[in-house]
Amino acid sequence: MTNKYLIFLGCAVPYRVLSYEISSRKVLAKLGIELVEMPEFNCCGLPFDPVSHETMLILAAKNLALAEQEGLNILTLCPGCAGTLKKVNKMLNDDPSLREQINSHLKEAGLEFKGSVETKHILQLLREDVGFDKIKASVVKPLTNLKVAEHNGCHVLRPKKYFDYDDPEDPQTLKRLIEATGATCLDYMDETECCGAPSVGVSDKIALQLARDKLSHIKMVNAQALITVCPFCHIMYDTNELRIEKTFNEVYGIPILHYPQLLGLAMGLTPEELAFGDLRVKAQNIIQQLTQGANKCE
């Protein structure tokens, strides 16, 4: 087990989802994972892949080269960043001529990609480096009676040739992590489907329809919350839930929690410490249920 990681924040988390960063740092500290800050970083490259594959390769390789100087493996909270850094690391390691081409660009900034660091998304780190047993052992207030649903997000596991820790067609990692907190993770229709976030700005109509589909399937199984591990999925559901309710004249009222927020509650951290106040769809009902449940036990 490795317990020291270079944290790569990416752009979306510090821009719009500080609650994810705050709760992740708190939970990882409790699990004994030491985080070292990147000395500098730039966009991972993913947003530029559609318009310029070469730009994506250069930006990702630049980040990897910066991490190599620190001699530490990378942890990301964003699946897009993790997927991109993993993929480019493999592509450049497998193809010497591509590596040479990209390194000629990095040289302009005095950098060189050597291919010596590994990147993990927080989900992979929790599964492989911490382990389900240790997470279970960290729980002091089991979330018994809480029924939630999970949304992995596409880039956590796709395309599958770059990931080997879970099956994208039937992912289990997040489910088992949720169950480790004592909560029940419900199955629902089309669980592995896209949230729609990448279509925002290109076609908001399609993006909202995709998110609505997911929310309605989650509501059908009476999940009390949806658990995400991606800043974009979180924005898509949490920020847009009200808009979706208005657009389609429906009511969901499903709070969207980052997995570290859920785990943090089970570890005994307070909703304030876990930045629950930042959520657009408030999670009062859950908090109330958990506090009442705890009182009953006492």
Add this chain to the structure above:
Amino acid sequence: MSEVTEKSAQKGKEQPIKASEFDSTFKYELQKISGSENILKCFQCGTCTSDCPVARYSDSYRPRTLIHMAQLGLRDRVLNSDTLWLCAACFTCTDRCPQGVEVASVIRVFRNLAAEKNCIPQVFMDQAQSLLETGYAYKIPELRINKRESLGLPPLPKGNPENVKKTLKGVKFFQNIQKPEGEKLSDQ
């Protein structure tokens, strides 16, 4: 290009295809580009389209059709098609294609070729501008960066846009993007 609507996505489709539009070299060009090497392996089974979440809600986005058009050599129709930009890059098609075509990567190659002609949605231009100015894909407001300290978070590492620009020297896409002052990245 503004937001893609069903109307804009249908543009041109009603026009009959002329024999002069077929460019039989297009598919061989695609075979040489990283990401679309396997385009000729597509046998039109339609797994990509039937599993595509976007295709479910769009009357126009059909990955199988785009690949078929490219195989036939309809270069301009493919590259000028608004529907290209609807792909959400969820990679379901890539994972499920029985022929290993890497459909999402083929769509990405089409987009890259379209972008060389500057035919791209505004959202990508905004991100490119932000990258050149800050090193990040978004212009993160100062207020939010400064707020980190009061929230007990470490300072945000610098984006170092100067170094980003240095490494992007010679990249076609950025040569085509004008900076607000009117100077080009390639001029530096």
